[in-house]
Amino acid sequence: MTRLSQLKCEACRKGAPHATEAEIAEFIPQLPGWNLIERDGIQQLEKVYAFDDFAQALAFTNRVGALAESENHHPAILTEWGRVTVTWWTHKIKGLHRNDFIMSARTDEALPLS
Numbered sequence: 001m002t003r004l005s006q007l008k009c010e011a012c013r014k015g016a017p018h019a020t021e022a023e024i025a026e027f028i029p030q031l032p033g034w035n036l037i038e039r040d041g042i043q044q045l046e047k048v049y050a051f052d053d054f055a056q057a058l059a060f061t062n063r064v065g066a067l068a069e070s071e072n073h074h075p076a077i078l079t080e081w082g083r084v085t086v087t088w089w090t091h092k093i094k095g096l097h098r099n100d101f102i103m104s105a106r107t108d109e110a111l112p113l114s
Helices: 021-030 054-071 098-109
Strands: 035-039 042-050 076-080 083-088
Touching (some): 021 098, 042 098, 054 076, 054 083, 054 098, 083 098
Antiparallel strands (some): 042 083, 076 083
């Protein structure tokens, strides 16, 4: 099985298909700590990362921001002292696309090595 982070994101347009139930069932187990949530009727993926201080949280936020820019796919990011909450969904389709799972896996890889 190919790791999610190794899959290629595709350009997403308005009207693109949402992730299917089968895709969600396949991908969620590959994303430890990510939660499938619904906010304002829109399915999203969300994870909270813990850090020792604000500087580490901000550095991670910047890495995720650079990753998002490289794919032109942008999450909601909340940066606080010692924690960062990252939420992925596809704005154009108001829900989850395969790309959101790929980007969630890549977000995990943006963590600094311990």
